[in-house]
Amino acid sequence: MNASEALLEAAARVIPGGVNTCRRRSEPRLCFRRGSGAYLEDLDGRSFIDYHAAYGAILLGHSHPAVTARVASAIEQTVLFGVGVTESEVALAEKIVEHVPSVEQVVVCNSGSEATYHAIRLARGVTGREKLIKFQGCYDGFHDYVLRNVLSRPEGVGARDPHSAGMLEAAVDATLVCRYNDLEDVRATLERHGEEVAAIIVEPVAHNSPGLLPRPGFLEGLRELCDATGALLIFDEVITGFRHHIGGYQAVCGVLPDLTTMGKAIANGFPLAAIGGRREYLERLNTTADGDVHFGGTYNGNAAAVEAGLATIAQLEDGTVHEHIFALGERMRSGLAEVADRVGVPAVVGGFGSLFVLCFMDGPLETYEDVLRNDDALFGRYRRELVARGVFEMPESLGRSHIGASHTTEDIDRSLEAAEDALRAAVDALARA
Ligand SMILES: Cc1ncc(COP(=O)(O)O)c(C=O)c1O
Structure with a gap:
């Protein structure tokens, strides 16, 4: 052995x-x-x-020495205060807003799953609707909202395919599954459920499938369908964010989502994730005085993650x-x-x-x-x-x-x-x- x-x-x-x-x-x-x-x-x-x-x-x-050095030096005096905000958190948000085209405001958390969870709840809060559309073969995190029809076996494709025991049945059923790269399937689903759909969440490049590139017009079509039906478009850029461009894949393809989730590469291995988007949506979070969509997390904005994010951005700019x-x-x-x-x-x-x-x-x-x-x-x-x-x-x-x-x-x-x-x-x- x-x-x-x-x-x-x-x-x-x-x-x-x-x-x-x-x-x-x-x-x-x-x-x-x-x-x-x-x-x-x-x-x-x-x-x-x-x-x-x-x-x-x-x-x-x-x-990476630039990342570890910055983290090591910062955590001598700052790990986590749990009140207010640090200068580094502000600097990080300013950088994300500067670089990611659709992002006017941003909050951070610790993992991609947290980010997609918060983004979906925010979309539900904003629209007052419950259903969600995701795509067969896309992985958008481990929570009940999205953990169905991931890497399905052939018999699971086109069927109800929850990926885990213990999932809330109502959550599984609130998530509708469409075929990636099939705009007609999305259109037909919205014709049946348009009034109920809060958001479409999509990996702009379906790297979890793996390697499916969006067909020309697919992401543009999702944007139009969302505009027509009032659903929010969420780009799950947890893989593509910073990896394909410092502005995410949206900076490459030119299609702007309403909300963006990022994680993974944005802090080169440290646990940092982000939810960004239009100000009018982000200000619904109860981090503001009038916000009504809960946003919490003890470790959000911890110094190790934030400094790692800033150091990563400095390398990419x-x-x-x-x-x-x-x-x-x-x-x-x-x-x-x-x-x-x-x-x-x-x-x-x-x-x-x-x-x-x-x-x-x-x-x-x-x-x-x-x-x-x-x-x-x-x-x-x-x-x-x-x-x-x-x-x-x-x-x-x-x-x-x-x-x-x-x-x-x-x-x-x-x-x-x-x-x-x-x-x-x-x-x-x-x-x-
Ligand atoms: C596109 C995408 N979204 C969300 C997640 C979830 O991120 P995390 O594992 O950090 O919770 C992943 C993880 O692989 C992912 O690939």
Whole structure:
């Protein structure tokens, strides 16, 4: 048994399953003791180029010195006061308002799930309506409002598919599910329920599916349908926020939502999330004297998260990080397509900007039904072969991979060599099985 397996076994005595988030259980079983830049070191001292990036929370690189130094210095005098506001909280809000086109005001919390929860309740408060539209294959957090029809099996698509025991039935039924990239489906749903729908929540790029880009006109169409029916448009930019642009994907696509949720990359691994949007909506929060929509959270605006957010923004403002990671993303996606071609495996490379995912199927990759054609067995085996070659992409079905500022061209080229080797090994292994 290696050191990771031993730790996970010890952990399982006191932590159910040995991990603190369901998707941290992986095969091979790995635990890491150090992250530095683009690299991770496991408990046995083996080094990996990391593309998991803690599900995308790491954008600048692990333990980025500008971020950790700023956090370390700030927390000597400030951790959390729980009253009023700090200068840094104001500075952070000013920066988000400056950069994210639709955001006039913003509040912060600690996780993406909190952010989507608050945004949805705010939309319900503003509209006085209860129903919500989400999309099949999108993940918008762990709470009952949105935890249905996530990565559904084929039989769950088009059906009522709650993702957990213990969910409130009424919450599941208040959430209507449409097909991502299918405007007609949204239009038909709104024709049936238009008066009842408080909001449409959408990952502007459906990275949880993974890698579905919005078809031209899809996001614009959602904007028009919301305007026509009085529903609010919520962009769930928990993955795309800061990762695709310091202004979020909305700054790339030019479609402005009413509310935006952000998390993950905005503080390079520290627990910061945000809900932003039009002033008239945000001022309904009971952080104002007259607000009637509850907004609370003991840890909101804690110094570690806020300083990490400010340090991350400072690294992103001149645009060079995005230039770098987009160029590496292109190199990786086109390189992977060539690898699959050389090995002779039908494949589509999904993703955008710094994100990529190699799916084993014929194209197109535009809808959730397309995603279901992926060869799961090959995908899982390929990822495990990659890990064995020192490239860490999450060895789970359909996990997206992330490039960050600390990856280099050499890292990408070395990873592509490993990818070719891994894919040949995976194909051979499955042919022998
Ligand atoms: C698009 C999206 N929204 C919301 C969430 C929830 O964020 P958190 O895990 O920080 O609660 C996630 C997490 O993966 C996500 O990908």
